[in-house]
Amino acid sequence: MRHLRYSKSGHLMREQRRAAQRPSRETLVRAGVIVAAVTLPTLVALVAPRRDQRPLAPAAAPSGQVLAALPPPARPEPPPAPAAPPPPELERVEARLADGEALSTALQRSGVGADDTSDLVRALKDHVDMRGLRAGASFSVVWRPLVTGARELVRVELRTLSGEGVPRTVLVEREPAPITQPEVGARFLTRHHDAPIETKVEGLSGAVRSSLYQSMLEAGEEAVLVNKFVDVFAWNVDFYRQTQRGDEWRVVVEKRYAGGRFLGYGKVLAAEYVNAGSAHRGFLFDAADGMHAGTYDEEGNALQRTFLKNPMEIARVTSSYGMRFHPVLGKNKQHQGVDYGAPTGTPVWSVADGVVKEARFSSTAGNMIVVQHMNGITTEYFHLSKFADGIKAGARVKQKQPIGLVGNTGTSTGSHLHFGMLRAGSHVDPAKQKFPNARPIPKEYRDELQRFIAPLLAQLQALDRA
Numbered sequence: 037m038r039h040l041r042y043s044k045s046g047h048l049m050r051e052q053r054r055a056a057q058r059p060s061r062e063t064l065v066r067a068g069v070i071v072a073a074v075t076l077p078t079l080v081a082l083v084a085p086r087r088d089q090r091p092l093a094p095a096a097a098p099s100g101q102v103l104a105a106l107p108p109p110a111r112p113e114p115p116p117a118p119a120a121p122p123p124p125e126l127e128r129v130e131a132r133l134a135d136g137e138a139l140s141t142a143l144q145r146s147g148v149g150a151d152d153t154s155d156l157v158r159a160l161k162d163h164v165d166m167r168g169l170r171a172g173a174s175f176s177v178v179w180r181p182l183v184t185g186a187r188e189l190v191r192v193e194l195r196t197l198s199g200e201g202v203p204r205t206v207l208v209e210r211e212p213a214p215i216t217q218p219e220v221g222a223r224f225l226t227r228h229h230d231a232p233i234e235t236k237v238e239g240l241s242g243a244v245r246s247s248l249y250q251s252m253l254e255a256g257e258e259a260v261l262v263n264k265f266v267d268v269f270a271w272n273v274d275f276y277r278q279t280q281r282g283d284e285w286r287v288v289v290e291k292r293y294a295g296g297r298f299l300g301y302g303k304v305l306a307a308e309y310v311n312a313g314s315a316h317r318g319f320l321f322d323a324a325d326g327m328h329a330g331t332y333d334e335e336g337n338a339l340q341r342t343f344l345k346n347p348m349e350i351a352r353v354t355s356s357y358g359m360r361f362h363p364v365l366g367k368n369k370q371h372q373g374v375d376y377g378a379p380t381g382t383p384v385w386s387v388a389d390g391v392v393k394e395a396r397f398s399s400t401a402g403n404m405i406v407v408q409h410m411n412g413i414t415t416e417y418f419h420l421s422k423f424a425d426g427i428k429a430g431a432r433v434k435q436k437q438p439i440g441l442v443g444n445t446g447t448s449t450g451s452h453l454h455f456g457m458l459r460a461g462s463h464v465d466p467a468k469q470k471f472p473n474a475r476p477i478p479k480e481y482r483d484e485l486q487r488f489i490a491p492l493l494a495q496l497q498a499l500d501r502a
């Protein structure tokens with residue numbers, strides 16, 4: 037059952053994505069419905085003895101695994117009144133922009149005269165990014181035959197995307213010269229309508245076979261969602277090293293659509309990652325009074341973790357991070373850490389949870405320990421006299437767990453600890469790093485948090501049972 041549901045939801049999502057990526061195909065289908073007798077891209081002027089389409093009809097809602105819908109963020113602009121259907125004698129051509137084709141070329145290819153084309157392009161400029169017009173943008177041109185045997189352009193409707201990717205319909209209509217002032221001449225009036233943006237809350241889930249990334253793509257989602265999901269658990273799960281086959285992910289996330297087209301993800305409201313059988317859950321909480329926001333688990337613990345300011349109890353910084361005169365090497369050198377003067381034998385602790393990457397002797401760093409933490413941070417502890425029991429490569433350490441004792445080993449002129457920190461592989465000044473507030477939710481917000489996350493937790497759990 038579960039497998040079926042996943043593949044179904046993945047299939048739906050992929051279909052939407054395909055449709056979004058290839059508006060040309062969608063447009064072709066639509067054009068085929070509207071002008072059944074026309075085979076595109078061959079252009080045939082039709083003397084259409086039929087009703088015109090309603091040009092600004094609202095788009096159908098997209099399908100998907102929708103659990104609840106939020107109201108759209110802003111009141112959508114009311115669509116302009118649909119134009120009256122043209123009398124049967126009007127001529128109409130449906131066309132679409134070819135790859136790399138300018139709109140003016142496409143208009144003339146469709147039978148629009150040079151003068152009308154330049155008037156139209158001018159009329160469209162404020163409503164359409166001409167350079168951003170993509171192949172597949174479609175348009176229709178409507179003419180009215182004149183008694184002279186010539187014809188007069190009445191209306192052009194262009195269907196394209198706004199700069200934000202929202203489906204946009206632009207209507208250019210000829211306004212005849214006023215009867216009382218024929219010398220004014222005709223002019224084109226332009227207006228446009230964007231499909232309203234809808235934010236939907238969707239529940240998605242999957243199981244990891246090779247990587248979380250692969251699993252989310254297989255579910256029809258985009259790489260951006262992987263980043264958003266990983267961010268929730270950045271302090272709890274090392275997705276590069278800890279991910280295992282059979283891990284499960286569930287997420288309740290906002291997704292924005294317009295005219296059936298997927299625009300992007302909003303906030304991750306709730307997420308669960310079952311890593312090697314143990315579940316991590318996070319809920320985005322926003323207190324009603326606006327004073328507390330953050331990602332918490334069901335017990336109100338912050339998902340984010342912080343780092344201790346110092347790697348030992350009583351410490352005196354004897355050399356801070358940055359350029360300094362190196363006492364042993366006798367020259368100026370960048371100091372890639374902070375030195376703490378302390379007697380030999382003072383316990384040194386890990387500033388955060390992590391895994392020991394190295395615990396060995398080096399001729400310069402002496403007895404050294406390197407600890408790998410979450411979120412791409414590594415810490416270094418040099419010149420130790422001794423390692424604590426069990427400290428070796430691969431050992432797990434907790435925040436504030438003693439890992440060794442201060443010493444004077446390696447290139448060192450006195451008993452001290454050299455403490456270094458790397459972010460994404462580069463040394464940084466530990467004193468200047470900003471770490472998140474990792475305190476649990478205050479007591480007075482506990483009940484509100486519980487009420488807030490109850491429906492989200494139910495949504496996550498519903499993803500199990502379906």
Ligand SMILES: [Zn+2]
Nearest residue numbers: 373374375454
């Ligand atoms: Zn140092």
